[in-house]
Amino acid sequence: MTRYDKDRAMITHEEEPFNAESPPKMLNQNFLTDNNFFFSRNHGSIPNVDETNYRLKVDGMVDTPLELSMQDLREFPKREIIAVMQCAGNRREGLMEIAEIPGETPWGAGAIGNAGWAGVSLREVLLAAGIQDGARHAAFLGLDEVEGDGGDLNYGGSIPVGKALAPETLLAYEMNDEILPIEHGFPLRIVAPGYYGARSVKWLSRITLQEQPSDNHFQVNEYKLFAPGVTAETEGSHEGLMLGEMQVNAVICTPQDGASTESGRTSVRGYAVAGGGRRVERVDVSSDDGKSWIQAELLQGVDEPWAWTFWETDLYLTLGEHRIVARAVDSSAATQPSTAAEVWNFKGYANNSWHGVRVEVG
Amino acid sequence: MTRYDKDRAMITHEEEPFNAESPPKMLNQNFLTDNNFFFSRNHGSIPNVDETNYRLKVDGMVDTPLELSMQDLREFPKREIIAVMQCAGNRREGLMEIAEIPGETPWGAGAIGNAGWAGVSLREVLLAAGIQDGARHAAFLGLDEVEGDGGDLNYGGSIPVGKALAPETLLAYEMNDEILPIEHGFPLRIVAPGYYGARSVKWLSRITLQEQPSDNHFQVNEYKLFAPGVTAETEGSHEGLMLGEMQVNAVICTPQDGASTESGRTSVRGYAVAGGGRRVERVDVSSDDGKSWIQAELLQGVDEPWAWTFWETDLYLTLGEHRIVARAVDSSAATQPSTAAEVWNFKGYANNSWHGVRVEVG
Numbered sequence: 079m080t081r082y083d084k085d086r087a088m089i090t091h092e093e094e095p096f097n098a099e100s101p102p103k104m105l106n107q108n109f110l111t112d113n114n115f116f117f118s119r120n121h122g123s124i125p126n127v128d129e130t131n132y133r134l135k136v137d138g139m140v141d142t143p144l145e146l147s148m149q150d151l152r153e154f155p156k157r158e159i160i161a162v163m164q165c166a167g168n169r170r171e172g173l174m175e176i177a178e179i180p181g182e183t184p185w186g187a188g189a190i191g192n193a194g195w196a197g198v199s200l201r202e203v204l205l206a207a208g209i210q211d212g213a214r215h216a217a218f219l220g221l222d223e224v225e226g227d228g229g230d231l232n233y234g235g236s237i238p239v240g241k242a243l244a245p246e247t248l249l250a251y252e253m254n255d256e257i258l259p260i261e262h263g264f265p266l267r268i269v270a271p272g273y274y275g276a277r278s279v280k281w282l283s284r285i286t287l288q289e290q291p292s293d294n295h296f297q298v299n300e301y302k303l304f305a306p307g308v309t310a311e312t313e314g315s316h317e318g319l320m321l322g323e324m325q326v327n328a329v330i331c332t333p334q335d336g337a338s339t340e341s342g343r344t345s346v347r348g349y350a351v352a353g354g355g356r357r358v359e360r361v362d363v364s365s366d367d368g369k370s371w372i373q374a375e376l377l378q379g380v381d382e383p384w385a386w387t388f389w390e391t392d393l394y395l396t397l398g399e400h401r402i403v404a405r406a407v408d409s410s411a412a413t414q415p416s417t418a419a420e421v422w423n424f425k426g427y428a429n430n431s432w433h434g435v436r437v438e439v440g
Numbered sequence: 441m442t443r444y445d446k447d448r449a450m451i452t453h454e455e456e457p458f459n460a461e462s463p464p465k466m467l468n469q470n471f472l473t474d475n476n477f478f479f480s481r482n483h484g485s486i487p488n489v490d491e492t493n494y495r496l497k498v499d500g501m502v503d504t505p506l507e508l509s510m511q512d513l514r515e516f517p518k519r520e521i522i523a524v525m526q527c528a529g530n531r532r533e534g535l536m537e538i539a540e541i542p543g544e545t546p547w548g549a550g551a552i553g554n555a556g557w558a559g560v561s562l563r564e565v566l567l568a569a570g571i572q573d574g575a576r577h578a579a580f581l582g583l584d585e586v587e588g589d590g591g592d593l594n595y596g597g598s599i600p601v602g603k604a605l606a607p608e609t610l611l612a613y614e615m616n617d618e619i620l621p622i623e624h625g626f627p628l629r630i631v632a633p634g635y636y637g638a639r640s641v642k643w644l645s646r647i648t649l650q651e652q653p654s655d656n657h658f659q660v661n662e663y664k665l666f667a668p669g670v671t672a673e674t675e676g677s678h679e680g681l682m683l684g685e686m687q688v689n690a691v692i693c694t695p696q697d698g699a700s701t702e703s704g705r706t707s708v709r710g711y712a713v714a715g716g717g718r719r720v721e722r723v724d725v726s727s728d729d730g731k732s733w734i735q736a737e738l739l740q741g742v743d744e745p746w747a748w749t750f751w752e753t754d755l756y757l758t759l760g761e762h763r764i765v766a767r768a769v770d771s772s773a774a775t776q777p778s779t780a781a782e783v784w785n786f787k788g789y790a791n792n793s794w795h796g797v798r799v800e801v802g
Contacts, residue, residue, distance in 0.1 A: 303769070303773050305733065307735065319722065322772070323772040325774050362667060368781075372669065373669065407681065409681070409684075410684070410685040410687065410716050411681055411683060411687055412687050412774045413777060413783065414777070416779070420730060420775075
């Protein structure tokens with residue numbers, strides 16, 4: 079076991095702050111990712127919150143500011159949802175092969191997991207506070223102390239008020255039928271399905287309704303998609319896109335990159351995700367770099383709008399080395415760019431280029 | 441003038457049914473496309489509807505079926521919206537360069553236009569009829585008689601009931617402050633912003649609320665995105681994706697493909713669109729096939745959620761031949777695939793690969 083009851087097979091990039099991901103081959107063994115296999119991405123020390131003294135503040139453009147204990151929160155109806163959580167830096171490793179991305183974690187394809195979350199509807203809590211006209215964003219603040227923007231601060235971020243009021247958005251206190259683990263935000267976190275994990279603030283202390291997006295360092299300066307010509311030196315002069323919804327993405331979990339297999343049938347399996355309420359409609363697999371494609375079978379997740387989708391297909395490969403690639407199409411008919419070079423950006427976010435593995439058939 | 445008061449510069453692919461598009465260089469002259477430059481895509485003869493006898497039926501899963509004259513409809517509040525209308529076959533020509541697509545119109549990049557539409561909120565008409573529980577789709581039927589599926593039928597299609605109830609969806613009777621022209625659906629058409637034009641049924645005769653999508657030939661068999669391995673012969677065994685929302689797309693209007701320019705500054709201008717309520721966030725332009733990019737300036741349309749966005753940048757090109765390409769990024773951070781081969785499908789829909797033009801600098 080590593081820290082925080084994580085399985086020892088986890089790939090730990092950093093102990094402090096704790097940043098660990100799941101090996102892809104473990105990810106598609108269970109539709110619901112075990113808590114002890116689930117990736118954890120942190121910007122600061124993981125706070126040890128005393129549930130008894132814990133209070134959630136709801137303030138800003140509300141009629142009645144609230145201060146809620148966990149007991150108060152548990153009096154709201156319990157809501158459950160299966161939702162995928164993905165770091166915006168998932169698959170950054172593929173971008174780092176194109177050009178260096180200093181100071182960022184080199185995530186493989188395991189900074190993602192799918193869990194059953196239970197808690198309270200954020201909508202119901204906000205309606206209890208009373209939403210004032212003109213409130214456009216729900217800003218969240220965590221209890222974790224992080225360094226950023228030249229000083230110490232708390233991690234924060236925001237989502238549009240429409241998403242905050244959507245039925246799928248939760249204040250979660252359970253994860254896969256367990257009490258929310260400490261490294262996943264105990265006692266309470268946001269779960270904003272269809273959005274990158276960066277907006278699902280952990281150790282949540284405060285929700286502020288406001289006209290503008292959060293001015294927290296991690297909303298304003300981090301988790302932004304910059305144009306390809308922008309670098310750390312020129313960043314200030316460019317706006318960048320605040321990352322919210324995830325993009326369509328497919329990853330091959332087995333075979334693993336570099337695997338050797340026998341000739342004959344090779345089963346290719348993996349996960350696919352879409353964002354913003356879009357669904358995974360199709361997964362294509364190619365063993366000739368996209369010149370021809372086989373349509374994979376979609377397995378679990380097809381009927382779960384906020385979960386990932388598992389997929390599988392068989393390939394019959396001849397002797398020698400092959401590169402197998404996969405790509406998905408979502409319900410808006412959006413698909414993935416072919417190469418990491420096309421989506422490279424200096425912060426290394428949102429790599430949804432075709433995922434490939436090399437296999438040796440002998 | 442060609443038929444239907446269209447400008448003679450229009451590119452007419454067919455006179456019967458009438459299918460004509462705008463030359464791209466004319467498209468970015470005006471943010472609102474003139475009615476006589478506006479593309480027209482038809483599957484059958486254009487019906488000459490007598491407004492006096494015209495009635496719109498609203499039936500299916502409603503409390504009170506309605507039959508509304510144009511006078512009845514004009515008693516609802518008048519709503520206006522600026523929205524882009526795009527054929528799902530726009531830019532099919534680029535797919536045909538990869539492999540033949542028999543029996544389909546070879547649209548260039550001009551099967552698109554942006555207009556101010558005025559009419560009645562579909563939502564308000566449906567609420568007047570009373571929506572029953574379980575209604576999931578609004579199916580539309582036109583008065584145009586078309587051939588398809590082995591016989592004569594009326595053109596039809598459907599949108600999800602959530603889109604039918606969205607504030608932007610109109611029953612339009614005016615286009616750019618003129619009475620809706622006959623070739624654009626007089627006296628009444630659907631305008632479903634963010635969706636392909638195929639769902640914005642013209643010469644609308646009937647709206648049916650129902651549990652399933654429309655079973656009309658053009659919903660079930662046409663306007664579907666099939667996987668790359670599917671052909672006309674194998675189609676029956678595959679589901680395909682019913683095309684609804686448009687994908688992010690950018691087109692270079694000037695310079696034109698094949699143009700000669702003098703060395704020095706070349707102004708590159710065009711349009712970009714996104715679908716499903718997403719916005720155009722960025723347009724990149726490259727003169728080295730995507731090895732480096734310049735971020736274009738976004739002009740009109742930035743504040744119009746359902747319109748196209750005009751963009752412009754300057755390039756300084758050396759002597760010789762250059763290929764200039766453009767691509768856009770939408771607010772969900774989705775971007776475009778690089779090559780037409782990647783998105784090729786046997787019906788030739790939804791080509792949003794990078795758009796390129798060749799210019800000779802002399």
